[in-house]
Amino acid sequence: MSRLNTIRKQTGAAFTLKKGDFLKVIDPEGQQVSDMVLFNKDDIREKISNGKTMDFEESILLTKGNFLWSNRSHKMMEILEDTNGRNDFLLAPCSPATFQIMYNNHEPHPSCFENLLINLEPFGVRPDDIPTAFNIFMNVQFDAKGKLSVEPPTSKAGDYVLFKAEIDLIVGLTACSAEDSNNHSFKPIQYQIIERTK
Amino acid sequence: MSRLNTIRKQTGAAFTLKKGDFLKVIDPEGQQVSDMVLFNKDDIREKISNGKTMDFEESILLTKGNFLWSNRSHKMMEILEDTNGRNDFLLAPCSPATFQIMYNNHEPHPSCFENLLINLEPFGVRPDDIPTAFNIFMNVQFDAKGKLSVEPPTSKAGDYVLFKAEIDLIVGLTACSAEDSNNHSFKPIQYQIIERTK
Numbered sequence: 001m002s003r004l005n006t007i008r009k010q011t012g013a014a015f016t017l018k019k020g021d022f023l024k025v026i027d028p029e030g031q032q033v034s035d036m037v038l039f040n041k042d043d044i045r046e047k048i049s050n051g052k053t054m055d056f057e058e059s060i061l062l063t064k065g066n067f068l069w070s071n072r073s074h075k076m077m078e079i080l081e082d083t084n085g086r087n088d089f090l091l092a093p094c095s096p097a098t099f100q101i102m103y104n105n106h107e108p109h110p111s112c113f114e115n116l117l118i119n120l121e122p123f124g125v126r127p128d129d130i131p132t133a134f135n136i137f138m139n140v141q142f143d144a145k146g147k148l149s150v151e152p153p154t155s156k157a158g159d160y161v162l163f164k165a166e167i168d169l170i171v172g173l174t175a176c177s178a179e180d181s182n183n184h185s186f187k188p189i190q191y192q193i194i195e196r197t198k
Numbered sequence: 199m200s201r202l203n204t205i206r207k208q209t210g211a212a213f214t215l216k217k218g219d220f221l222k223v224i225d226p227e228g229q230q231v232s233d234m235v236l237f238n239k240d241d242i243r244e245k246i247s248n249g250k251t252m253d254f255e256e257s258i259l260l261t262k263g264n265f266l267w268s269n270r271s272h273k274m275m276e277i278l279e280d281t282n283g284r285n286d287f288l289l290a291p292c293s294p295a296t297f298q299i300m301y302n303n304h305e306p307h308p309s310c311f312e313n314l315l316i317n318l319e320p321f322g323v324r325p326d327d328i329p330t331a332f333n334i335f336m337n338v339q340f341d342a343k344g345k346l347s348v349e350p351p352t353s354k355a356g357d358y359v360l361f362k363a364e365i366d367l368i369v370g371l372t373a374c375s376a377e378d379s380n381n382h383s384f385k386p387i388q389y390q391i392i393e394r395t396k
Binding site: 058092097133142 | 243244247248249250252253254256257258259269270271288289290291293295296299300326328329330331340342343344345346347
């Protein structure tokens with residue numbers, strides 16, 4: 001078992017994950033969201049795709065048993081465990097524009113988009129390469145007419161999602177910076193990389 | 199009024215659209231789907247984004263009054279009229295992999311992904327640049343648990359969606375090639391470009 005890494009509130013991290021390795025993303029205090037993006041380590045033009053994933057998995061909601069797919073129709077990760085059970089794959093990572101347009105907040109504000117970019121730039125990722133993220137623990141509700149609302153996460157302290165890498169990956173991960181995503185209380189996210197048994 | 203252009207069944211088209219101009223996409227026979235992708239004419243790295251659009255419009259379903267947004271958080275098009283009222287922005291364009299993985303069809307099969315790519319390549323668009331399309335007339339149903347199903351379109355002969363360009367655009371458009379999207383009867387799509395009044 002590897003060490004427990006902590007992503008401080010309103011920051012992010014990026015790292016590589018080998019095919020067959022496991023990633024455990026933990027909400028240590030409860031009601032926090034982590035935006036996750038994935039790239040093929042050998043060619044970052046291949047990346048996680050919500051449109052491909054919802055198509056192949058035939059579901060808006062993704063949890064234990066589902067796979068996360070790439071824009072090239074390859075499996076990138078499998079969700080092996082999900083103690084909370086609610087994640088989102090509809091909404092783009094919060095960005096400076098999110099706070100300006102949706103919250104009319106024109107002051108500087110940390111965002112998942114910037115936190116993903118800062119950490120992924122050393123891997124060659126540029127701003128326009130950041131796709132819609134798989135938003136772990138994010139509680140986006142929708143009604144029959146498709147109306148969306150961002151609600152406080154249902155995750156409790158210690159809830160986690162366990163992923164298995166299907167290919168060699170570059171992973172970007174945040175502790176979300178948007179007030180609406182985490183019930184107005186910014187908190188850390190933790191993660192562990194667990195190497196497959198040889 | 200410009201001439202009426204016809205996209206033959208299981209093919210596509212690409213063209214430019216000036217800021218302020220209108221695009222009318224017509225289902226001439228009923229129950230057909232048209233996948234539409236948009237790029238900023240001056241920088242194709244800026245393109246239509248379902249994650250940004252669903253975030254800013256706060257809805258899965260998009261119709262008259264909604265805008266289509268880019269990955270850079272700019273408005274690309276406004277939907278001015280929608281006589282059918284059902285479109286999809288969840289599912290990626292059908293591709294060779296769609297038919298292999300979802301339909302277990304390993305024979306050559308036309309696809310929206312290839313039809314978009316062939317027509318957009320002259321504008322510098324490469325395969326990995328094709329985003330999840332706005333699927334005009336596509337009838338994707340979802341239940342409260344997020345389960346998705348592709349149903350026959352509700353569009354009738356002559357139904358149309360009228361868009362207004364918010365910036366100079368490159369537009370890719372198809373007459374969809376997937377059996378499930380158009381009730382197993384491939385048909386053409388028509389479109390008109392209507393220049394704004396000077």
